[in-house]
Each structure stands twice: as structure tokens, then as C-alpha cells.
Amino acid sequence: MVDDLYQEIIIDHSKRPRNFHDMEDANRKAEGYNPLCGDKLKLYLRIEGDMVKDASFVGAGCAISTASASLMTESLKGKSRAEALKLLDRFHELLTTDSPVSQELGKLVVFCGVRDYPARVKCATLAWHTLKSALENKEEPVTTE
Amino acid sequence: MSTLVSVAPAGFNVERIREDFPVLKQTIHGKPLVYLDSAATAQKPHQVVEAIRRFHEVDCANIHRGVHELSQRSTAAYEETRVKARRFINAKKNAEVIFVRGATEAINLVASSWGRKFVKEGDEIIVSALEHHSNIVPWQILCEEKGVKLRVIPMNERGELILEEYEKLLNPRTRMVAVAHVSNALGTINPVREMIAMAHRAGALALIDGAQAAPHMKVDVQALDTDFYAFSGHKVCGPTGVGILYGKSKLLNAMPPYQGGGDMIRTVSFEKTTYNELPYKFEAGTPNIAGGIGLGAALDYVNGIGLDKISAYEHELLVYGTEAISQIPGLRIIGTAREKAAVLSFVIEGIHPHDIGTVLDRQGIAVRTGHHCAQPVMDWFHVPATTRASLAFYNTPAELDALAAGLRKVKEVFA
Numbered sequence: 001m002v003d004d005l006y007q008e009i010i011i012d013h014s015k016r017p018r019n020f021h022d023m024e025d026a027n028r029k030a031e032g033y034n035p036l037c038g039d040k041l042k043l044y045l046r047i048e049g050d051m052v053k054d055a056s057f058v059g060a061g062c063a064i065s066t067a068s069a070s071l072m073t074e075s076l077k078g079k080s081r082a083e084a085l086k087l088l089d090r091f092h093e094l095l096t097t098d099s100p101v102s103q104e105l106g107k108l109v110v111f112c113g114v115r116d117y118p119a120r121v122k123c124a125t126l127a128w129h130t131l132k133s134a135l136e137n138k139e140e141p142v143t144t145e
Numbered sequence: 146m147s148t149l150v151s152v153a154p155a156g157f158n159v160e161r162i163r164e165d166f167p168v169l170k171q172t173i174h175g176k177p178l179v180y181l182d183s184a185a186t187a188q189k190p191h192q193v194v195e196a197i198r199r200f201h202e203v204d205c206a207n208i209h210r211g212v213h214e215l216s217q218r219s220t221a222a223y224e225e226t227r228v229k230a231r232r233f234i235n236a237k238k239n240a241e242v243i244f245v246r247g248a249t250e251a252i253n254l255v256a257s258s259w260g261r262k263f264v265k266e267g268d269e270i271i272v273s274a275l276e277h278h279s280n281i282v283p284w285q286i287l288c289e290e291k292g293v294k295l296r297v298i299p300m301n302e303r304g305e306l307i308l309e310e311y312e313k314l315l316n317p318r319t320r321m322v323a324v325a326h327v328s329n330a331l332g333t334i335n336p337v338r339e340m341i342a343m344a345h346r347a348g349a350l351a352l353i354d355g356a357q358a359a360p361h362m363k364v365d366v367q368a369l370d371t372d373f374y375a376f377s378g379h380k381v382c383g384p385t386g387v388g389i390l391y392g393k394s395k396l397l398n399a400m401p402p403y404q405g406g407g408d409m410i411r412t413v414s415f416e417k418t419t420y421n422e423l424p425y426k427f428e429a430g431t432p433n434i435a436g437g438i439g440l441g442a443a444l445d446y447v448n449g450i451g452l453d454k455i456s457a458y459e460h461e462l463l464v465y466g467t468e469a470i471s472q473i474p475g476l477r478i479i480g481t482a483r484e485k486a487a488v489l490s491f492v493i494e495g496i497h498p499h500d501i502g503t504v505l506d507r508q509g510i511a512v513r514t515g516h517h518c519a520q521p522v523m524d525w526f527h528v529p530a531t532t533r534a535s536l537a538f539y540n541t542p543a544e545l546d547a548l549a550a551g552l553r554k555v556k557e558v559f560a
Contacts, residue, residue, distance in 0.1 A: 002507045006500075006558055015559075037499050037515055038529030060529065062497035063559065120503060 004113040005120070006063065009071075014063035019056040019073035026056075032130030033143045034122055039065045043130045045076070052076045052084055062123050064114065069127035071108055081135055088128050095121050152461035152542055157454045163539050165190040165446075176509030179544045179551075184329050184488055184535030185513050187360055187382045189443070196442035197384060197435050208434055209408055209425075223434050226441030227424070230389045233444050234355075234374060235365040240423035241397065243390040244432050248356040249279040251375030251390035252323070254427060255352055256283035258400045259321075266292035269318045271349075273298040273306050273335070274525060275328040278518045280354045284323060298324070300525065304331035304480040311340065315347035322351045326358035330519040330533070331480025332463075332488030334358070341371050350396070356380055360537070361459055361486050363452045366391050378436065383443035387436035390427070397423050404429040455538045459487040462536050466545040470534075473552045479531050487536035490517070493552070496559045498532040504555045505532075510548055 023044035032041050041059030045052055055073040059066075072091075076084055090102045095114050114124045133142040153159055163169055166188050171178050180188060200222065206215035208223050224239075231242045245251045264270070270284050274297055288295045296319075298311040306324075315322075322344040327334050341351040352373035355364055359376035366374050374391040378384060392400075402409055402420055406429030411419040420426045447455070466489050470476055475494035493501060502514035513533045516523045523530060534548055 002504050002558060005503065011559065037497070038523065039497075040529075062499040064500070117503060120499070123499060 005117055007110045007113065009107065009110045010063060010067040013067035013070040017057075017066050017070040019070065020058060021056050022058055023054065023056045026054075028134040028137060030130045030134035030142060032059075032126045032133070034061070034065070034126050035143055036122065037062065039123065039126055041065070041069055041127060041130060043069070043073075043127065043134050045131075045134050047081070050080045050082075052079050052081070057127065061126065064111075064120055064123040065126045068111065068124045071110075072127045072131065075106060075108060076131070084131065084135065088131060091128055092125065095124055152458065152465055154454050154457045154461075157450070157458050157538075159458070159539065159541055162450065163541075165192065166539055167191055167194075169539065173509040173511070174507050179508075179510040179547045181534040181536065181540065181544070181548060182511045182513050183360070183537035183540075184357060184380070184533065186379045186385065187537055188539065189382055189384065189439075190446050192446050193382060193384065193439050193442045197439040200435050200438045205435075207431055219434055219438075222441070223432075223437045226437045226444070229441050229444045233364070233448070234359075234376075234389070234391055235367050236391050237367060238394055241391055241394050243392065243397070243424045243427045244437055245375075245388050245390050245427075246386055246433070247377035247379070247388035248354055248375040249377075251373075251388060252280055252352065252354060253283045254390055254403045255373050255375075255392070256287045258403045258427075259350075259396070260284075260287040260291070262399070262401055264291050264293050264320050267294075267318060268320045269294045269296055269314075269316070271296045271298060271311070271314055271319060271322045271324075271344075273311075273324050274300045275304060275306065275331055275333060275335075275519065275522055276323075276325055277329050277354065277356070278520070279356075280323050280325060281521070284321075293320075294318075297521075300333075303482050304328065304333045304522075305482045305484075306333075306335055306340075308336070308339070308343075312343060315343060315349065317348060319344070319347050319349040322349055323354070324351070325354045325356075326364070327355075327361065327486045328480070328519075328522070329357045329488070329535075330490055330517040330522045330531070331482065332485045332490065332535075333480060333482035334362075334484040334486055336484075337371070338369050341369055345370070357486065357488075360447070360455075361452075362456050372396055378440040378443065381440070381443050381447055383440035384433075384436045387433045387440050394423060397427070402429070403427050406430040408432075450538065458538055459536055462540055462542065462545065463487040463489070465542050466534065466536065466548070469545050469549040470552060473549065473556065475556075476552065479526050479528065489534040489536075490531045491533075492528050492531055493555070496555060498530045500559065501532045501552070501555050504558055505548075505551045508547070508551045508554060510551045512548075 026044035028045035039061035046054040055076040204218040208220040344351040350372040355376040360381045377388040409429040479490045498514040
């Protein structure tokens with residue numbers, strides 16, 4: 001019934017988020033906040049040259065936002081800044097349009113069910129808004145509103 | 146699962162009442178709709194829908210203007226609601242009943258008009274820890290403008306206001322005590338009669354936000370001796386965009402207008418404008434006429450059932466629902482006041498309210514999730530949000546069984 005939204009991999013990452021820790025040697029940090037549901041997260045990146053060497057996050061949120069942050073940090077490692085931003089665009093398309101699912105998304109395709117739950121799109125995009133802010137080196141916390 | 150029991154008081158037939166609410170007869174995601182979000186807005190009986198339709202199709206005209214037949218009909222119908230609203234809250238005079246957009250606008254009207262004239266730097270205004278944002282922010286705006294101090298009555302772990310602490314906050318600088326009659330996030334029924342008397346003893350005025358009380362219990366503004374009382378039409382089965390501000394006439398008379406425009410004036414020239422008498426002084430511009438007429442039909446409808454019966458039935462539903470969901474492992478009810486309206490706010494360990502809300506929705510169950518426009522309440526209980534099932538007289542014990550079953554499904558999904 002709700003399996004189209006809460007796929008097994010999403011449940012798994014929400015209960016056991018990967019890369020869920022602070023990062024002392026991070027050189028990019030950003031905070032994201034969804035005032036609608038109180039979800040908050042801090043994203044850490046270590047960028048060397050043009051490449052995301054490491055990514056992690058801490059925070060509290062719903063299953064969708066936690067799993068999204070967890071899977072995002074996994075897929076960022078080893079990507080160039082341009083590739084990371086491109087992935088962000090593909091992810092956004094996945095959630096908000098009916099366009100065919102891009103192969104570049106890899107595991108992130110598990111979020112395809114979210115497009116049928118408009119009220120939950122912001123949960124899935126919070127981590128990605130925060131990523132954009134981290135890559136642009138913004139000081140202000142980003143919000144989904 | 147709990148067995149279905151009959152909890153209705155004598156002469157109360159919930160199945161017959163449900164026939165009046167067309168919206169309830171539908172399926173959501175293939176399941177019968179279980180509407181448990183009446184604290185956000187109540188559903189509308191067909192009598193209200195019909196009154197609004199009739200106005201638009203038969204009587205539509207502007208009010209207080211024309212000598213023509215339609216204008217007189219619409220004026221009479223609109224003003225009749227004022228009389229019904231006066232009786233609904235037992236105000237002394239029609240002039241004390243002001244039409245507004247809703248409780249939010251009512252509070253803003255008082256904060257802005259009364260506040261502009263009657264508070265000065267160094268004064269104090271008291272609100273409580275369980276207020277809706279609409280009874281916090283208008284006062285904060287006033288405090289910021291005037292250099293006034295906002296003080297907050299604390300609550301205990303059950304979500305009850307601590308009256309001894311309130312007593313300590315009152316002092317000769319206190320100008321206004323603004324408190325909810327019933328908390329939207331917790332369901333707490335505050336002892337407002339006593340709190341108003343305490344405010345008066347300190348020389349302060351009292352404003353009661355009745356948005357969550359008016360649909361569920363008899364309100365008597367004279368017995369309460371409140372200075373102001375606010376409620377929204379849409380929570381009493383009326384349409385959105387119309388509500389009532391009650392104020393004692395001597396206070397309303399002394400207050401400057403809130404908004405300027407048509408209908409609120411007596412004479413206008415570029416040198417000098419004189420204002421209309423109460424209640425029109427506070428009703429600038431063409432109002433929500435259809436909404437006002439719909440509200441009249443809603444008050445008739447609720448009175449037809451009887452608020453005493455509604456209160457009694459909803460209390461039984463609350464007891465039944467509390468018992469039903471308390472069986473869910475890991476569930477904690479937020480707001481356990483001894484005097485409580487039919488609101489079940491809760492958290493489940495390890496599962497975010499938005500996930501609970503989505504899984505319930507897929508089973509046809511509509512609940513509210515989030516901070517309920519009461520972020521200070523969430524902070525107090527150290528939760529980011531709750532799930533809230535809020536009940537009305539058209540709900541049934543079977544629907545509360547469905548909620549409990551739905552929550553078991555939630556536990557399965559996130560097991």
C-alpha cells in the first residue's frame with residue numbers, strides 16, 4: 001500500500017543512516033531546515049581540488065529526509081562539483097516531473113515514489129538544498145520554504 | 146482490537162448526523178475516509194452549503210447599501226447571523242459582536258486597535274505557554290513597537306497552566322492577559338473564568354482565544370466576564386474567512402478603528418471623518434457576506450444538536466480513543482490535562498510524525514502532523530512535531546478503532 005514510497009532501501013537508510021557523523025576536517029559545511037516539520041540537518045563535505053572526497057551529515061528528520069541525506073552522501077563521494085550539481089538536477093527532476101528516470105541516479109531511483117506524494121517532496125529535497133548551499137559556501141542556513 | 150461500543154448520550158444519533166455531511170461519504174485511496182482533523186477545520190453540513198448556495202443564487206447583493214429588495218434581503222440575512230452569534234456566546238448586545246475573518250484577525254484587531262491607544266512603554270502583556278502562534282505574534286508585534294514586555298504563564302508536564310506562577314506574573318503594569326480557552330495542540334481546557342477574575346483583580350483586561358472551544362462547549366461571555374472573546378466560523382462547521390470578535394461595548398467604544406474604509410464611517414470629508422457606531426466602526430469594506438450567512442446556518446445546526454450533547458459525546462470519544470491508542474507500544478500522548486477537549490496529540494518512538502501521517506493517509510485516515518502552529522509547545526515537550534487526531538461530534542468509536550489499527554500498520558512498516 002505504501003510500499004511505493006517506503007521502499008526497503010529507504011526504510012533501511014532511515015533506520016541506519018550511513019555517513020551519520022560530524023566531520024572535523026570538513027572544508028564545506030551547511031545547515032538545512034524544514035520549518036514545516038522541524039527537520040534539521042548539518043551537512044559536511046571535504047573537497048580536495050574539484051572532488052568531493054568525503055561527505056557526512058547529522059540531524060533529525062523523517063524517514064524520507066534521513067534516507068535521502070544518507071543516500072546522497074554515499075553517492076557524492078568521488079564526484080566533481082559539476083557532477084554533484086548535475087546529480088542534484090536529476091534528483092529534482094525525479095521528484096517533480098514525469099520525465100523518464102535517469103540512469104545517472106543509481107540507487108537514488110528508490111525515491112521515484114515521492115513524486116506521487118507532493119507533501120513529501122520537501123522532505124526528500126532538504127539534504128539536496130543543503131548540498132547546494134554547501135557547494136556555494138553560503139553561511140546562512142537554507143530552508144525549504 | 147477494542148470492540149465497538151455505543152458512547153452516545155440519549156437523543157444523539159451519530160449515524161443520522163453523519164448523513165448531513167456529504168464529504169464524509171467518500172473513500173480515500175480505496176478506504177472509507179476517517180476525518181480526524183476537525184481542530185484544523187470542521188466539515189460542513191449540507192445545511193451550511195445550502196445557505197451559501199441560496200445566497201449566491203437567490204439573494205446576492207451588497208449589504209447596508211441599497212434600498213433595493215436583494216440588498217435588503219442580504220442585509221437581513223447577514224445581520225441575523227450577528228444575532229445568532231450574540232446568542233451563541235450569550236453577549237449582552239448585538240453591537241458587541243464584530244464580524245472578522247477569523248480568530249486570528251480578531252486578536253490582531255484588539256492588539257492593534259486597543260494596543261495602539263492603551264499600552265505604553267514599561268507595560269506588560271501576559272500570554273501562556275500553550276498558545277497558538279495567532280495569540281503570540283500579534284502581541285509580540287505590539288510589544289516590539291511599544292517597548293512592552295511579553296510574559297508567559299508556564300505549564301506543567303500534563304500541559305496544564307500553573308496558576309500559582311500566573312499569579313506571580315500579575316502586577317500593576319499588566320495591561321492584558323491573552324489566553325486560549327482550549328489548546329489546539331494539547332486539548333487542555335484552561336480555567337479561564339478564574340484566570341479572567343485574577344486578571345481583573347490586578348487591573349488588567351482579558352482576551353480569550355476561543356477558536357478551539359466554541360465548537361465543543363457552551364460559551365457564556367457574560368458568565369466568564371471576559372473583556373474580549375474570539376472564535377472562527379470554520380471550526381464551528383461554518384465556512385472559512387468569517388469569525389467573531391466579542392468585546393465589551395465600553396472598551397470597543399473607546400478603541401480607535403482598526404481599518405478604514407466604507408461602512409465604518411458616518412461622514413467623510415477631506416477635513417474630518419467621523420466614524421460609525423458599533424459594531425460597524427470595526428467592519429470596513431464589503432465583508433464576507435456569504436460566509437456570514439453560512440456561519441448563521443452553522444450556528445443553527447450546532448445549536449440544533451445542542452452543545453451539551455456535543456460536549457458529552459466528544460468526551461466519551463476522547464476517553465475511548467485515548468484507551469484505544471494507548472495500547473500501541475512506544476506511543477506517548479502529549480497533553481494529558483485533567484480537563485481536556487477531544488484532541489489526541491501523540492508521538493511514537495523512532496517514527497517521525499510525517500511518516501505516520503503519510504501511512505495513515507494511505508489508509509484513508511486524515512490527521513494533522515507538524516507543530517500545529519504552536520512551536521513553543523513542541524519545544525517545551527522536546528519534540529519537533531506531533532501527530533494530532535482531533536475529534537468532532539460526527540466521529541464514531543469505529544473510526545477510533547480504525548486509527549488504532551492504522552497505527553499498528555505504521556509500526557509494521559517501520560518495524
